[in-house]
Amino acid sequence: MKRVFNFLAMFRRERQPGDLVxxxxxxxxxxxxxxxxxxxxxxxxxxxxxxxxxxxxxxxxAMMVLFGLAHLVSTVNAPRLPGRLKEVMAWGRSLEFVAWFVAYVTVMPVVGYLPATLILSVTLGIRLGYRSPRAIFASAGFAVAVVLVFRAGLGVRIPAGDLYDLLPPAIRSFAIMNL
Incomplete structure (x- = not known):
């Protein structure tokens, strides 16, 4: 019995939904x-x-290009499975949290580290379904703890927010150094 070599058969594998994307x-x-x-x-x-x-x-x-091409060839060669849109939408839902982080980093220079961390922690907690007063206070406490650990404990210096310029001088210097 004679075997015929098929180059594409060498790359055949089972495909998962979303593999092609x-x-x-x-x-x-x-x-x-x-x-x-x-x-x-x-x-x-x-x-x-x-x-x-x-x-x-x-x-x-070069390895990214080579292995990316091999993965693409093997994916195109595999039988299509249903569920691609559902899988890609699941990936897309995770991008929401990238948007939350980008918003946090964008707001921080304006309002300051502590207020931005409080806003992010509380609104993200509410977004995730923690709406009771106890959960909201826990989110706020977590934000304060994060700021204390990074500013006081680790000594991380983050530029003060523009909002701090509106504070009275004595409170402003304290806020710049500690909040």
């Missing part, structure tokens, strides 16, 4: 990284190849 997105990101690599990683004259500053980033990006 992930494979295409990963491959596009890998190609984008490869496109900007010459501007981001440098190669200097007179050094060995492995001692070049851009060598290992180039190896990493």
């Amino acid at each position: 992930f494979a295409v997105a990963f491959f596009v990101i890998a190609l984008a990284a490869a496109a900007v690599l010459p501007q981001e990683a440098s190669f200097t004259a007179g050094k060995q190849l492995v001692a070049q500053p851009g060598f290992w980033p180039a190896v990493g990006v």
Whole structure:
């Protein structure tokens, strides 16, 4: 019996819902990284190849492109399963928390570290379904504890918010140093 080699059969595997979306997105990101690599990683004259500053980033990006392409080929070759939209929507729901963090980082320079942390903690707690007064106070207490740990305990210096400029001078200096 003669066996015929089929290149695509070598990449056949079981596919999960959303695999195609992930494979295409990963491959596009890998190609984008490869496109900007010459501007981001440098190669200097007179050094060995492995001692070049851009060598290992180039190896990493090349592996991303190679394995991203292999994953894309194997995904395209696999039978389609239902549920792609449901899977992608589940991924999309997690992006909500990225938006919460971006909003927190955007609001912090305006209102300050303590008020921004309080706002984030309480509103995120309410968003997650913790609406009782006890849960809201626990969220606020958590925010205060986080600020105390980072500012007083670890000595992390975060720039004061623009809102602090409106405070009286004595309270303003205390707020800048501790809140």
